[in-house]
Amino acid sequence: MTKKRDYKAMLSELGPFIGLIFVFVLFAALTPSAFTSFYNIKTILTQSVIIGIAAYGTTFIIVSEGIDLSVGSQIALTTVIVAAVLNLPASDPGLFYPLLALAAGVLACTGVGAFNGFIITKFRIVPFIVTLGSMQIVRGVAKWIGKEQTVPTPDNWLTNLMLIDPSPSWLIFGPGVWLTLVLLIVSAVLLKYTVLGRYTFAIGSNEQTARLCGIKVDRMKIVIYALGGLLTGVAGVMQYSYLTVGDPTTAVGLELDIIAAVVIGGGSLSGGEGSVVGSIVGALIMAVLRNGSNMLGLPNYVQEIIIGSIIVGAVLIDQQKHRLRAAG
Amino acid sequence: MSSPVLRLEGIRKSFGPVHALQGVDLNVRAGEVHALVGENGAGKSTLMKILSGAYQPDAGSMTLYGESYAPANPLDGRAAGISMIYQELVLAPHLTVEENVTLGAEHALYGWVRPRTREVERVLTDLGQQGIAPNARVSDLSIGKKQLVEIARALLFDARIVVMDEPTSSLTADDTKALFEAIGRMKEQGLAVIYISHFLEEVQEVCDRYTVLRDGKMISTGRVADTSIPRIIEDMVGRSVDELFPSSNHEIGDPLLDVSDLQGRKGLPGGVRFTLHRGEIMGISGLVGSGRSETVRTLFGLEPATGGTLSIRGHDALRAAWMTPRAALNRGLDLLSEDRKEEGLALNLSLVFNLTLSDLRRYSRAGFLQLARERSDGAHWIDVLRIRTGSVEQRADELSGGNQQKVCLARLLQQDNDILFLDEPTRGIDIGSKAEIYKLVHRLAEQGKAIVTISSYLPELLGVCDTLGVMHKGRLSTVRPIREWTEHRIMQFATSGYDA
Numbered sequence: 001m002t003k004k005r006d007y008k009a010m011l012s013e014l015g016p017f018i019g020l021i022f023v024f025v026l027f028a029a030l031t032p033s034a035f036t037s038f039y040n041i042k043t044i045l046t047q048s049v050i051i052g053i054a055a056y057g058t059t060f061i062i063v064s065e066g067i068d069l070s071v072g073s074q075i076a077l078t079t080v081i082v083a084a085v086l087n088l089p090a091s092d093p094g095l096f097y098p099l100l101a102l103a104a105g106v107l108a109c110t111g112v113g114a115f116n117g118f119i120i121t122k123f124r125i126v127p128f129i130v131t132l133g134s135m136q137i138v139r140g141v142a143k144w145i146g147k148e149q150t151v152p153t154p155d156n157w158l159t160n161l162m163l164i165d166p167s168p169s170w171l172i173f174g175p176g177v178w179l180t181l182v183l184l185i186v187s188a189v190l191l192k193y194t195v196l197g198r199y200t201f202a203i204g205s206n207e208q209t210a211r212l213c214g215i216k217v218d219r220m221k222i223v224i225y226a227l228g229g230l231l232t233g234v235a236g237v238m239q240y241s242y243l244t245v246g247d248p249t250t251a252v253g254l255e256l257d258i259i260a261a262v263v264i265g266g267g268s269l270s271g272g273e274g275s276v277v278g279s280i281v282g283a284l285i286m287a288v289l290r291n292g293s294n295m296l297g298l299p300n301y302v303q304e305i306i307i308g309s310i311i312v313g314a315v316l317i318d319q320q321k322h323r324l325r326a327a328g
Numbered sequence: 329m330s331s332p333v334l335r336l337e338g339i340r341k342s343f344g345p346v347h348a349l350q351g352v353d354l355n356v357r358a359g360e361v362h363a364l365v366g367e368n369g370a371g372k373s374t375l376m377k378i379l380s381g382a383y384q385p386d387a388g389s390m391t392l393y394g395e396s397y398a399p400a401n402p403l404d405g406r407a408a409g410i411s412m413i414y415q416e417l418v419l420a421p422h423l424t425v426e427e428n429v430t431l432g433a434e435h436a437l438y439g440w441v442r443p444r445t446r447e448v449e450r451v452l453t454d455l456g457q458q459g460i461a462p463n464a465r466v467s468d469l470s471i472g473k474k475q476l477v478e479i480a481r482a483l484l485f486d487a488r489i490v491v492m493d494e495p496t497s498s499l500t501a502d503d504t505k506a507l508f509e510a511i512g513r514m515k516e517q518g519l520a521v522i523y524i525s526h527f528l529e530e531v532q533e534v535c536d537r538y539t540v541l542r543d544g545k546m547i548s549t550g551r552v553a554d555t556s557i558p559r560i561i562e563d564m565v566g567r568s569v570d571e572l573f574p575s576s577n578h579e580i581g582d583p584l585l586d587v588s589d590l591q592g593r594k595g596l597p598g599g600v601r602f603t604l605h606r607g608e609i610m611g612i613s614g615l616v617g618s619g620r621s622e623t624v625r626t627l628f629g630l631e632p633a634t635g636g637t638l639s640i641r642g643h644d645a646l647r648a649a650w651m652t653p654r655a656a657l658n659r660g661l662d663l664l665s666e667d668r669k670e671e672g673l674a675l676n677l678s679l680v681f682n683l684t685l686s687d688l689r690r691y692s693r694a695g696f697l698q699l700a701r702e703r704s705d706g707a708h709w710i711d712v713l714r715i716r717t718g719s720v721e722q723r724a725d726e727l728s729g730g731n732q733q734k735v736c737l738a739r740l741l742q743q744d745n746d747i748l749f750l751d752e753p754t755r756g757i758d759i760g761s762k763a764e765i766y767k768l769v770h771r772l773a774e775q776g777k778a779i780v781t782i783s784s785y786l787p788e789l790l791g792v793c794d795t796l797g798v799m800h801k802g803r804l805s806t807v808r809p810i811r812e813w814t815e816h817r818i819m820q821f822a823t824s825g826y827d828a
Binding site: 193194195196198199201202205206208209210211212213214215216272273 | 630652653654656657658663665670671672673674675676677681682685686688689692695696697699739
């Protein structure tokens with residue numbers, strides 16, 4: 001009985017992995033040589049970096065039964081802030097200014113997250129509405145700072161982060177991919193093995209219970225949204241690295257891809273469920289689909305239809321799993 | 329008297345190994361109010377769900393107006409004239425009285441709703457409720473008035489048998505009077521009312537006949553006028569109270585908690601004072617809405633206090649307004665919520681997560697959880713409380729009600745605080761689990777903990793507590809030794825605020 005339950009539980013944890021393997025094998029069969037080339041795999045991984053890192057943060061928010069719609073705008077804000085800081089020195093930005101730019105971008109998004117959390121808890125407004133508002137506000141601020149146009153930047157080391165072929169070449173993958181891996185481990189440990197993570201689950205599962213058990217729910221929520229902002233800021237720096245300019249109109253609607261990654265990975269919008277590993281697998285599934293569809297020369301609309309179906313399908317499978325569990 | 333309009337014979341229903349109903353008979357006549365009484369878990373709700381069509385019986389037959397009646401779903405039941413008025417109101421608060429009463433039965437012309445104000449006014453008048461305006465918004469009405477709107481809805485749908493489940497549990501005295509008047513008028517019109525209530529005084533006031541259920545069996549039935557309340561209680565409990573409630577010799581020691589002039593929102597609580605001692609089990613009785621839960625929840629910091637102080641273990645008095653659940657837990661208080669599904673448990677998390685949630689500091693170092701230790705302690709409590717579960721990883725919502733309650737209690741035991749507030753600790757759980765919980769409460773008192781127990785079920789309070797206070801409209805009576813209280817005296821204070 002116990003063995004069987006463990007087996008079932010394991011299977012349900014592995015669900016997103018099986019999905020990933022399935023789509024990978026599918027495209028590998030359809031476009032054998034090009035798709036499975038090492039270069040293409042590196043491309044897919046690099047394409048998952050931005051959505052993946054932002055999805056780590058969004059996982060925390062969704063597990064706590066929240067949502068953050070301002071993530072796309074935050075990413076745009078970061079690119080603009082990074083660009084603005086890089087333009088501060090008259091000459092070559094060197095080592096220091098890119099670091100400062102990175103810190104400023106990440107800090108700004110952490111602040112936006114904390115602000116979202118503060119408004120949500122202080123005035124008891126639902127997260128959807130608060131972040132719907134801040135999505136516009138942050139986008140506006142980004143355009144304001146960028147004077148409604150892209151901000152070109154001098155050459156600097158930040159733009160190397162998202163290279164598919166890194167230098168030095170012994171890194172094999174670009175620094176962004178390695179950073180995604182490191183943050184995966186950090187976030188997964190944070191969510192699963194720390195008090196912060198446990199409280200995140202408790203608040204998402206039943207906020208009243210959390211309160212009864214002495215958790216300072218409001219303070220925790222602000223921390224959770226700030227953490228989400230912090231990771232979004234890192235994703236924003238990656239976006240800058242990819243674009244090599246600050247662009248206040250970038251990443252429009254990206255938050256929906258990020259939320260989709262979390263949901264495909266097993267996150268539940270009603271809280272208390274989700275995992276960081278699942279979310280990155282969700283991001284990878286979408287990246288594989290996009291890349292494979294391009295290889296096959298499928299038009300964009302086909303990709304959209306497929307990804308949309310997968311989002312609904314993933315949730316459907318998840319619900320069936322719950323029903324099985326309840327019955328067993 | 330007339331022959332039965334509704335006849336239930338030999339109704340059986342099992343849920344897996346649980347035999348909820350084991351051959352129950354029930355006869356209801358036209359123009360009568362029939363009380364259905366019994367403890368929680370006696371099978372009243374199951375029986376009524378079978379009557380309404382929500383459940384299908386495993387065996388037995390139902391006859392309605394001489395014809396065989398076998399509803400496949402609640403719609404069938406409604407079409408046959410059976411109407412349920414639930415404790416939880418099912419009205420749409422943003423709509424008007426008329427819109428609610430006619431919901432699902434609008435008279436429409438090409439999609440345009442034609443008003444049925446006249447008819448709605450008629451059914452309200454039939455209930456003696458001319459005071460409720462059809463165009464009033466339902467959210468503006470009191471709970472009692474809302475309930476009458478629901479009854480009006482039942483009448484508009486030509487209900488012949490109306491089932492009321494604990495209709496007065498959250499009503500004021502005035503609303504209760506209005507409800508009883510409405511019930512009287514329904515009787516006059518030849519409707520049959522099945523009235524489920526724990527308040528036997530009410531049963532005596534409004535009901536003509538009664539049926540007692542216990543452990544899924546029909547125990548007795550008869551005319552209310554010919555039967556005394558103690559007789560009905562005996563049938564309900566079915567065992568001498570001594571068997572169910574343990575005896576123990578715990579000593580009452582020094583004061584642990586001293587509460588003075590506790591004030592909450594809307595006067596609940598309104599100036600509560602009491603002193604709780606080591607080893608004392610203090611009961612709080614009172615009607616729902618009298619401020620029982622609010623009193624302990626305010627002390628625990630779950631609801632805001634507007635005044636009052638509390639002193640713990642003789643320390644300086646703290647302002648109650650400063651209490652938060654964290655502060656309360658740190659100072660040795662703990663609370664068992666009356667609503668384990670909405671508040672007591674994080675249902676989609678595992679049993680062990682629920683067990684340690686209030687005390688993660690003990691299970692972590694520098695913010696990192698010590699999962700192995702947490703698991704082994706969880707397994708320990710499962711053992712001690714005999715929680716029936718597959719493993720500590722099992723989700724809380726996969727457990728039965730009694731086992732869920734034990735998990736909630738295990739959290740308190742694990743926390744090991746000295747001042748425990750137990751809000752309806754045995755609500756909705758089976759007799760066996762109840763007896764175990766009573767024993768546990770006594771064991772805690774023997775360890776020198778101080779316990780406040782809130783319950784709607786008087787025999788439980790009389791059987792378990794050392795001292796008792798009764799609440800009425802936010803006020804707490806003098807706390808007296810239990811032997812100075814009688815059911816009569818408790819009910820008198822609960823309903824009138826007058827202490828003889």
